[in-house]
Amino acid sequence: MDSMADIKQTFFQECDDLLGELESGLLDMESGEGDSETVAAIFRAVHSIKGGAGAFGLDKLVAFAHIFETTLDEVRADRLEATPDVLSVLLRSSDVLADLVGAAQKDEELGEERTAGLVGELSAFVGASADASEEPAAVGEDIAFAPLGMDFDLDDAIGDLDGPEDTQCYTIKFRPQPELYANGNETVLLMRNLADLGEMQVACDESKIPTLDELDPEGAYLAWTITMHTSHSESELLEVFEFVEGDCELEISLDEAPSDTTESDLVDNEATPTGEEVATTDVEGASASAEDEVANKDNVVQLAEQKDKQKPAAAAKASTEKDTSDATIRVNLGRIDRLVNLVGELVINQAMLTQGVIDAGLERGDSVESGLEELKQLTREIQESVMAIRAQPVKALFQRMSRIVREAARATKKSVHLVMEGEMTEVDKTVVERLADPLTHMIRNAVDHGLETAEERIANGKPAEGTVSLTAAHRSGRVVIEVSDDGAGINRERVKKIALEKGLISPDEQLSDSEVDNLLFMPGFSTVDKVSNLSGRGVGMDVVKRAIQAVGGKISISSKPGKGSTFSISLPLTLAILDGMVVEVADQTLVVPLTAIVETLKPTPSDIHELGAGAKVISIRGEFIPVIDAGRSMGYRNEPVDPLHGVVLSVETEDGARAAVIVDTIQDQRQVVIKSLEENFGHVASVAAATILGDGRIALILDVDSIIAREGSARLFHETNLAATG
Amino acid sequence: MPLSVLAVDDSRTMREMLRLALTDAGFDVSLADDGEHGLEVLQGVTPNVIITDINMPVMDGFGFIEGVRRSTEHRVTPILVLTTESATDLKMRAKNAGATGWIVKPFDKDKLIDAIKRVAA
Numbered sequence: 001m002d003s004m005a006d007i008k009q010t011f012f013q014e015c016d017d018l019l020g021e022l023e024s025g026l027l028d029m030e031s032g033e034g035d036s037e038t039v040a041a042i043f044r045a046v047h048s049i050k051g052g053a054g055a056f057g058l059d060k061l062v063a064f065a066h067i068f069e070t071t072l073d074e075v076r077a078d079r080l081e082a083t084p085d086v087l088s089v090l091l092r093s094s095d096v097l098a099d100l101v102g103a104a105q106k107d108e109e110l111g112e113e114r115t116a117g118l119v120g121e122l123s124a125f126v127g128a129s130a131d132a133s134e135e136p137a138a139v140g141e142d143i144a145f146a147p148l149g150m151d152f153d154l155d156d157a158i159g160d161l162d163g164p165e166d167t168q169c170y171t172i173k174f175r176p177q178p179e180l181y182a183n184g185n186e187t188v189l190l191m192r193n194l195a196d197l198g199e200m201q202v203a204c205d206e207s208k209i210p211t212l213d214e215l216d217p218e219g220a221y222l223a224w225t226i227t228m229h230t231s232h233s234e235s236e237l238l239e240v241f242e243f244v245e246g247d248c249e250l251e252i253s254l255d256e257a258p259s260d261t262t263e264s265d266l267v268d269n270e271a272t273p274t275g276e277e278v279a280t281t282d283v284e285g286a287s288a289s290a291e292d293e294v295a296n297k298d299n300v301v302q303l304a305e306q307k308d309k310q311k312p313a314a315a316a317k318a319s320t321e322k323d324t325s326d327a328t329i330r331v332n333l334g335r336i337d338r339l340v341n342l343v344g345e346l347v348i349n350q351a352m353l354t355q356g357v358i359d360a361g362l363e364r365g366d367s368v369e370s371g372l373e374e375l376k377q378l379t380r381e382i383q384e385s386v387m388a389i390r391a392q393p394v395k396a397l398f399q400r401m402s403r404i405v406r407e408a409a410r411a412t413k414k415s416v417h418l419v420m421e422g423e424m425t426e427v428d429k430t431v432v433e434r435l436a437d438p439l440t441h442m443i444r445n446a447v448d449h450g451l452e453t454a455e456e457r458i459a460n461g462k463p464a465e466g467t468v469s470l471t472a473a474h475r476s477g478r479v480v481i482e483v484s485d486d487g488a489g490i491n492r493e494r495v496k497k498i499a500l501e502k503g504l505i506s507p508d509e510q511l512s513d514s515e516v517d518n519l520l521f522m523p524g525f526s527t528v529d530k531v532s533n534l535s536g537r538g539v540g541m542d543v544v545k546r547a548i549q550a551v552g553g554k555i556s557i558s559s560k561p562g563k564g565s566t567f568s569i570s571l572p573l574t575l576a577i578l579d580g581m582v583v584e585v586a587d588q589t590l591v592v593p594l595t596a597i598v599e600t601l602k603p604t605p606s607d608i609h610e611l612g613a614g615a616k617v618i619s620i621r622g623e624f625i626p627v628i629d630a631g632r633s634m635g636y637r638n639e640p641v642d643p644l645h646g647v648v649l650s651v652e653t654e655d656g657a658r659a660a661v662i663v664d665t666i667q668d669q670r671q672v673v674i675k676s677l678e679e680n681f682g683h684v685a686s687v688a689a690a691t692i693l694g695d696g697r698i699a700l701i702l703d704v705d706s707i708i709a710r711e712g713s714a715r716l717f718h719e720t721n722l723a724a725t726g
Numbered sequence: 727m728p729l730s731v732l733a734v735d736d737s738r739t740m741r742e743m744l745r746l747a748l749t750d751a752g753f754d755v756s757l758a759d760d761g762e763h764g765l766e767v768l769q770g771v772t773p774n775v776i777i778t779d780i781n782m783p784v785m786d787g788f789g790f791i792e793g794v795r796r797s798t799e800h801r802v803t804p805i806l807v808l809t810t811e812s813a814t815d816l817k818m819r820a821k822n823a824g825a826t827g828w829i830v831k832p833f834d835k836d837k838l839i840d841a842i843k844r845v846a847a
Contacts, residue, residue, distance in 0.1 A: 003746050006742075044736065047781055051831050055743060184845065242827070
């Protein structure tokens with residue numbers, strides 16, 4: 001049974017895929033992009049779910065999938081037009097279907113009230129023929145485990161109870177048509193199956209065999225007359241011929257004579273046509289058409305042969321490649337994680353080895369050196385391949401959001417259109433999973449708080465239907481996911497007022513627009529006075545921010561009054577390894593993430609400009625950028641180092657803030673394995689994580705964003721603020 | 727020589743179930759995702775029996791059966807249609823395309839095996 005449990009697991013995985021296809025197909029139809037193939041794919045998805053569910057006896061799922069499928073069949077057959085109303089019901093049905101699958105997976109029951117209403121709506125589309133009273137019967141028929149035509153086990157048992165002595169004598173006249181053979185049926189097998197049902201004598205009629213020159217090799221010339229003593233019924237005998245019905249002349253008659261018929265009677269079948277005729281197959285004109293068909297087939301076969309000759313190599317290749325059915329395998333996540341960890345260790349080990357070789361003082365150009373270089377390349381490739389295993393498109397996550405939008409729109413009575421882009425962008429599986437909650441919250445926020453009511457929108461000259469867009473893209477080594485709405489934008493006056501009331505800011509504080517917007521992320525901030533049943537569940541954007549930070553991401557916000565807001569999440573591609581620049585600051589070794597560094601430079605005296613007491617800016621191509629001394633910022637030294645004696649790392653945060661971080665020297669640029677400090681020690685300001693260097697020492701990885709934030713790039717010019725954060 | 731069976735179904739679940747049922751019964755099993763894939767696989771294997779779903783993407787069961795019947799190698803290989811469609815007209819369509827017999831999903835393992843043995847030469 002273990003294997004069955006495995007297959008059930010496969011079924012639920014497949015359901016996830018199918019539900020995704022179903023939803024994206026329905027959404028395509030909703031946006032007018034769907035064609036007949038879309039409808040067919042949607043139908044197949046529900047159909048496959050129903051098929052699998054039936055195999056596992058998930059009756060509730062089967063019952064709902066059945067009525068859903070029936071409705072989709074109406075759409076597929078163009079008997080039902082896919083109007084917005086119909087699509088709305090279909091979309092909600094796909095939600096319920098997903099819930100039913102989820103419930104089945106957890107061995108739970110979904111309340112009737114979830115399905116009852118939709119079953120009614122779906123049935124209404126199908127029309128009067130599918131009223132509630134007929135439905136259960138139809139479902140029952142489809143979920144029956146007994147395959148049609150194979151269902152004779154039970155009858156066998158009853159037959160046996162009757163005892164073998166209670167036999168009857170049948171005469172079966174059987175003349176196959178050419179189609180019977182063309183369809184892969186075989187007379188000898190039919191005879192064998194028939195023989196299983198009782199004792200029989202067979203007489204072959206060879207009279208129709210023509211002379212050799214008239215003989216069609218694909219023709220059917222033989223006929224048989226079978227006399228059999230059996231305890232089985234006529235219908236059971238007929239079942240043997242079930243597959244060949246229509247491809248033969250068949251006559252089964254019950255011999256009225258007692259079952260002790262002599263053998264001579266049996267052979268002389270023409271003398272016993274007394275029984276009632278049970279089944280005669282109408283084969284009028286069948287022979288002629290069969291010949292035509294055979295002739296046609298011959299032509300086609302020749303064509304097919306020619307075609308085959310043209311591409312034997314390609315075909316052979318394809319068959320070996322796809323022979324083992326699936327191009328994917330399922331792997332336990334634990335195994336992949338172990339691999340990821342091992343690769344991490346490998347990266348460290350390779351760095352240590354490199355260090356060891358340097359320390360050993362080998363000559364340049366030594367073969368060990370080139371070997372090491374190759375090892376480094378390979379290690380990187382292995383690491384990238386392993387990361388690719390963990391990478392998953394955000395599509396599934398995005399599709400869940402379309403449902404959130406629908407639910408939020410219904411709850412707030414707003415009309416909302418969701419636009420998705422970049423669904424195929426791949427992100428680490430863990431990141432995808434941990435994004436679900438924050439993204440859900442952000443989407444709800446966008447619908448609930450971001451978008452205005454239809455009346456307000458119309459009054460402002462906007463279309464009544466609001467748009468929420470969800471996009472994903474790779475941007476400079478990170479994945480950026482954005483949630484935007486075309487709503488009213490952040491009401492900054494109101495935000496300030498609330499922040500003041502909650503004591504988050506002081507009355508005389510001068511805040512830029514961006515700083516006001518960022519107040520939303522402060523703990524304890526909630527713009528909604530009354531807790532709405534949707535997004536305001538006592539969870540604020542600060543929780544979203546923390547969830548994003550927990551996966552190494554950053555969140556920022558931009559908003560234009562009257563135009564809408566955009567929340568932008570920037571995520572690392574991997575949580576395990578990063579490319580870093582190893583630098584030295586006040587005798588400490590630090591690692592700066594390469595993604596943050598725009599450029600490195602040695603400043604000249606004319607580049608440096610003093611701004612008040614202690615604050616400096618550097619001019620890079622005419623742009624003035626605040627200078628931050630990493631050593632002082634990290635508390636390694638009290639006196640700021642002269643920028644002219646160090647190296648400037650021009651860095652940029654996700655939200656575009658720039659700074660010139662002064663370090664003493666640059667040592668190296670390499671991959672480092674991220675070892676979380678928070679898990680093992682605790683959160684340290686300005687430090688993102690730690691890593692182990694090639695020589696075994698531990699180095700801290702700088703959190704550039706938090707350093708810039710702490711230095712308060714916008715307020716850098718106020719010495720008071722510098723002192724307060726230092 | 728064990729009987730060899732090619733099963734064509736677009737549903738991963740169904741393929742896995744068929745694989746389990748058929749290998750348990752001692753058959754050699756090849757699998758394919760859709761009709762077109764099925765025809766490709768048939769260039770490399772010669773099964774005793776073919777089982778196919780009807781409703782599949784790329785190439786459906788009818789197209790697949792017709793393709794098999796057009797081939798020289800497999801033109802008389804028995805083809806069982808495995809489908810949730812129990813409607814008679816679908817069975818007749820499958821038959822006209824060249825199907826040997828049919829089994830209605832969800833299948834009972836023993837009856838599936840019986841059906842295969844019933845048509846396997």
